[in-house]
Amino acid sequence: MPGTESQGQAPDRGVCIRPVRGLPLLAPGDDLAALLAAGLDREGLRPESGDVLVVAQKAVSKVEGRFVRLAEVTPSARAIELSAATGKPAPLCEVILSESVEIVRTRPGLVITRHRTGVVLANAGVDASNVAPTEEPETVLLWPLDPDASARRLRGELQARYGRAAPAVIVSDSLGRAWRLGTTGQAIGVAGLAPTRDRCGERDLFGRVLQATVTGVADEIAAAASLVLGEGDEGVPAALVRGASWTASDAAGLPDLLRPIADDLFK
Amino acid sequence: MPGTESQGQAPDRGVCIRPVRGLPLLAPGDDLAALLAAGLDREGLRPESGDVLVVAQKAVSKVEGRFVRLAEVTPSARAIELSAATGKPAPLCEVILSESVEIVRTRPGLVITRHRTGVVLANAGVDASNVAPTEEPETVLLWPLDPDASARRLRGELQARYGRAAPAVIVSDSLGRAWRLGTTGQAIGVAGLAPTRDRCGERDLFGRVLQATVTGVADEIAAAASLVLGEGDEGVPAALVRGASWTASDAAGLPDLLRPIADDLFK
Incomplete structure (x- = not known):
């Protein structure tokens, strides 16, 4: 298993993604953390250690008046x-x-x-x-001025409310891909979790050390959340993801998820 | 809501991804459908209409002797x-x-x-x-000779076993992206579901018709499954995804998920 620094329950029970619904139409200056907490309450969801709250970029941008x-x-x-x-x-x-x-x-x-x-x-x-x-x-x-800062602010407010059980936060948007059709939910801001998970050094089934297995776990979590986030008239601005394995980090952010320009083969 | 042609429960209860564990090391000629069905049984999972079984490419390739x-x-x-x-x-x-x-x-x-x-x-x-x-x-x-055919074959065998409750099948692999670090689970073969979901014509919260919202739902489901699929020593070759909304299709396949070469801006 991934080791002691990973958070979230083991994948034994799997991963569940719950929609946080019923928020009002959002407007500049709204207290998004309070509205999300009320939404979680209404869903009967009490954050647990290892949870990730994925919030749609649009919701964040609206309360930030973008x-x-x-x-x-x-x-x-x-x-x-x-x-x-x-x-x-x-x-x-x-x-x-x-x-x-x-x-x-x-x-x-x-x-x-x-x-x-x-x-x-x-x-x-x-x-x-x-x-x-x-x-x-x-x-x-427009996108938030600084999506990582938005995620950190939201996470700080959730920590004030939930303490150590406060979820990590991902701000997500549905983005296209170079060679594939259709958008997928992807992380554009993160707080509390390392957006990639470097599995180099772990061993495969045959004891061979994995060479280059870095997973974009924040993007996988955002994609999973996208299965319940509403883009049409559902109006589901957030989802709580429980059971994923990820690495806690207070320092990590979106730059950890972006290929450096010097390595960009497709400029 | 997405309308009558979508399958899967409404997102009310959310989406859950359950690992299918405990399969033996796979070898050429193994009956993967039977092994997966036994694995589902051991997990207490009985497929329901609207489920998607995501199977790791490696598992499929191994039984196909690639x-x-x-x-x-x-x-x-x-x-x-x-x-x-x-x-x-x-x-x-x-x-x-x-x-x-x-x-x-x-x-x-x-x-x-x-x-x-x-x-x-x-x-x-x-x-x-x-x-x-x-x-x-x-x-x-190597990848399966024809990942869509592998998915269709597997789905056919699951239909023989589970009838109308047989899950749709996605064969997935962890793939990199042009501008982002880390791999994500993506679909490389599908059977029973349309890999993209065209939401054009649906209305947004304000009644405005969505213009260009095609989601790569098969990739989102594959990414979600990747949160429980094992790449290291977990040995989890498949996951059952329940609760996602997708469109049934017996004709669709991987080509529906790939941008035509003529539209490739990053060749």
């Missing part, structure tokens, strides 16, 4: 260029550029950038669905 | 070139090439190819861990 009204955005020359290349509205391109450090690929209908956090993704995470009522058209929602 | 002894491989000139570029043994390079339709990227210590199934991954899925006892060095294990 809305932008496109009518108030003045596109730069570069945004106008990007708009011509992609067919996306120039104000939206301006917002995407303002959230990015690099344009990775473009083509009509598609822009893939390196977000300022280092994540490579479509539209720099700028999203127009589930953002605001249709009476407020053209309002988009 | 072993290659590198000592018996004669490297081609191309393999010798690839060996020089990557530092990997030439016989291993020969096997990797024989499993690939395209070399996508190489650098010392790393070769990324497009596997003959279309999956882009490191080493064409050729694996040397947990393959055979250390007394038989340099035996590697």
